[in-house]
Structures are given as C-alpha cells and as structure tokens.
Amino acid sequence: xxxLALDVFRAVAVLWMIQGHTFTALLGSGDIFKGxxxxxxxxxHGLTAPMFLAGAGLAYGIVTFSAPRPAAPGRMLRRALMLFxxxxxxxxxAAPVRAIIEQRALLAATLQPAALQLMAACLVVxxxxxxxxxxLRFAAxxxxxxxxxxxxxxxxxxVSLSTQYLLGSWIDGQTGAQFPLLPWLSFFLLGVAISAxxxxxxxxxxxxxxxxxxxxxxxxxxxxxxxxxxxxxHALYGEHAFWLTSPMFMAFRAGLVLAWLGLLxxxxxxxxxxxxxxxxxxxxxxxLSRHSLVAYVVHLSMLYGLPPLRGEHGVTPHFSLPECTAxxxxxxxxxxxSVLSWERLRDLVVGFVQLARTALRSASRSAGLTK
Numbered sequence: 001x002x003x004l005a006l007d008v009f010r011a012v013a014v015l016w017m018i019q020g021h022t023f024t025a026l027l028g029s030g031d032i033f034k035g036x037x038x039x040x041x042x043x044x045h046g047l048t049a050p051m052f053l054a055g056a057g058l059a060y061g062i063v064t065f066s067a068p069r070p071a072a073p074g075r076m077l078r079r080a081l082m083l084f085x086x087x088x089x090x091x092x093x094a095a096p097v098r099a100i101i102e103q104r105a106l107l108a109a110t111l112q113p114a115a116l117q118l119m120a121a122c123l124v125v126x127x128x129x130x131x132x133x134x135x136l137r138f139a140a141x142x143x144x145x146x147x148x149x150x151x152x153x154x155x156x157x158x159v160s161l162s163t164q165y166l167l168g169s170w171i172d173g174q175t176g177a178q179f180p181l182l183p184w185l186s187f188f189l190l191g192v193a194i195s196a197x198x199x200x201x202x203x204x205x206x207x208x209x210x211x212x213x214x215x216x217x218x219x220x221x222x223x224x225x226x227x228x229x230x231x232x233x234h235a236l237y238g239e240h241a242f243w244l245t246s247p248m249f250m251a252f253r254a255g256l257v258l259a260w261l262g263l264l265x266x267x268x269x270x271x272x273x274x275x276x277x278x279x280x281x282x283x284x285x286x287x288l289s290r291h292s293l294v295a296y297v298v299h300l301s302m303l304y305g306l307p308p309l310r311g312e313h314g315v316t317p318h319f320s321l322p323e324c325t326a327x328x329x330x331x332x333x334x335x336x337x338s339v340l341s342w343e344r345l346r347d348l349v350v351g352f353v354q355l356a357r358t359a360l361r362s363a364s365r366s367a368g369l370t371k
Contacts, residue, residue, distance in 0.1 A: 057191020087116025213262010220255030
C-alpha cells in the first residue's frame with residue numbers, strides 16, 4: 001500500500017523544481033522576484049530541496065522498515081552509486097578529461113556535490129546508521145544526528161574547508177557548492193527518523209501525520225516569531241550566513257515541510273476520491289513520485305542542452321516572462337511524458353524478463369523429462 005500524501009508531496013516537489021530551475025535560468029528580468037509576492041515565491045522555492053530530501057528520507061524509512069520485503073543494504077548502496085555517477089556526468093565541465101584532472105578549478109567543479117551526489121551520500125549515511133540494532137534506536141540516532149548537523153553547520157562553514165581541500169565542498173558551500181552535506185543532510189535524516197519511528201501508522205492512522213504537521217507549523221511559527229524579534233543567533237555563532245547555515249532558518253523550513261505533508265495527509269480522503277474520479281491523474285502523480293530521477297535528468301538536459309536556450313557561454317537569462325512560461329510548459333510536458341514513458345518501458349522490461357524466466361524454466365523441465 002502506497003502513502004498517497006507522500007506521493008502527492010513528492011510529485012509537487014518535482015513540478016515545482018522544474019518551474020523554479022527554468023525561470024531562474026532563463027528569465028531575463030528580475031522584476032517578478034521583487035516585492036511581497038517575490039518574497040513568497042522565493043520562500044516557496046526554498047522549500048523544494050527540503051521537500052525532496054525529507055521525502056526521500058521518509059521513503060527510505062518506509063522501504064527499510066515498513067515494506068513487506070525490506071530493501072537489502074546492497075540495493076541501496078547500488079542506487080547511491082548510480083545517483084553519484086549520473087550526478088557527476090551531468091556536471092562534467094565541457095573540457096577534455098586531461099584538462100579536468102590538471103586544472104584545479106575544473107577538478108573542483110567536477111567533485112562538488114550537486115543534488116544527486118548529495119542524495120547518494122545521504123543513502124550511504126543512512127545505510128551506515130542501519131547497522132545500529134533496533135528500529136527505535138535507529139530512529140533516535142537519526143533524529144539526534146539531524147539536529148546535530150543543523151547545530152554545527154554555521155561553525156563548520158566558518159572553518160571553510162572547501163577553500164583548503166578539493167573535497168571540502170562536501171562540508172560547506174564557501175566555494176559555490178549548492179548541496180554540501182551541511183546543512184542538507186539534516187532534512188533527509190529528519191524524514192528517515194520520522195518514518196522509522198512511526199512506520200506504516202503514518203498513513204494508516206489518520207490523526208498521526210496531521211499532528212506531526214501541526215507540530216511543524218508550530219515550530220515554523222516559533223522561528224518566525226523569533227526572527228521578527230530580531231533574533232539571529234549571533235550570541236551563539238557570531239556573524240554567519242544566516243540564510244544558508246542558520247539552524248533557526250533550517251528549523252523554519254523543516255516545519256513548513258512537515259506542515260505541508262500534514263495538510264496533504266489530512267486531505268487524503270479527498271485526494272483519494274479525486275484520483276478515483278481521474279485515474280490518469282493518479283497514475284501521473286504516482287509516476288512522478290516514483291521516477292523523479294527521470295524528470296530531473298530530462299529537464300536539466302533540455303534546459304542546459306537545447307541550442308535555442310543557450311547563450312554564447314551557456315545558459316543566459318534573457319527571456320521575457322511569456323517566453324519563459326512557454327519554455328517552462330514545454331520542458332514540463334516533455335519531462336512528464338518521459339516519466340510516463342519510462343513507467344511503461346519499465347513494465348515492458350519487467351514483463352519480458354518474467355516471460356524469459358518462465359520460458360527457461362519450462363525448457364529446463366522439458367529437458368529433464370526428456371532425459
């Protein structure tokens with residue numbers, strides 16, 4: 001049984017990600033991002049990565065502790081390796097391999113963690129934590145580590161390991177890495193801890209996830225109240241990159257993510273009725289949730305690979321709002337079509353493999369009877 005609210009949660013994150021990437025890369029005028037509406041827009045898009053990571057953590061905990069057949073450690077590590085390989089290929093500089101190895105700037109850009117490499121590292125960390133015996137101990141350790149990552153992030157960024165070592169960009173973003181482990185690992189581990197702690201009761205008991213959502217909303221409200229009072233945690237951390245590293249801002253976003261998930265869970269009955277009336281929509285949402293990697297690769301390949309979108313030195317933000325909207329609609333259409341096609345292709349491959357296995361078994365039995 002799938003968790004309907006989580007499927008919608010992850011599918012919305014995919015669509016919101018594609019829109020955000022497209023507008024950020026192509027929109028020439030920044031007027032749309034100004035004023036109160038611009039602040040709300042930036043806030044909502046700032047939730048995309050926390051939604052992805054928390055959703056991935058929730059899914060990890062479900063397949064590990066609540067699925068009829070828990071995922072084997074080897075399977076998760078193979079997936080991590082695949083994500084790391086795809087992410088590295090996507091961000092390879094347009095230069096010969098020898099030049100990448102010899103030039104520190106190119107090598108550093110290649111080794112920096114992007115979204116897929118971060119997800120791979122999150123899976124590896126979770127698999128290491130899985131060595132802890134007992135589901136409740138695993139959940140408690142994951143939650144404690146999530147809080148610890150959030151707390152130490154400003155101090156770790158202050159050390160600036162990324163300016164001293166090539167792999168330091170996995171710790172902080174001082175040299176431009178968008179997805180270092182600190183602070184992003186915290187959101188993933190929060191999702192892992194919640195799903196490991198509550199298991200299948202998250203979607204079988206209607207009141208549980210909405211209550212978690214209310215807790216998240218209260219946490220966000222508290223952080224916002226402290227922010228309005230001028231609190232920036234300077235007494236603890238001194239001057240630091242508040243919007244990138246502050247535990248208070250991280251808690252604010254984590255709370256909003258949990259509140260959104262809680263709202264979707266509270267509306268599960270209405271969502272189920274809507275999907276029963278429109279089964280095609282249900283299939284689309286489930287496919288986007290399952291195969292977000294396909295949508296990620298396809299939309300980036302279009303956005304940064306189509307010649308009409310590229311300027312002299314790569315993607316140049318020079319499109320008008322109507323042009324950018326049209327391009328976004330095209331990329332969304334192709335990405336969604338790719339996800340649905342991948343779903344069908346996977347079903348065909350699985351069916352072919354099962355048919356081949358059946359044929360081989362029949363042939364083996366026939367050969368045995370002949371002998």
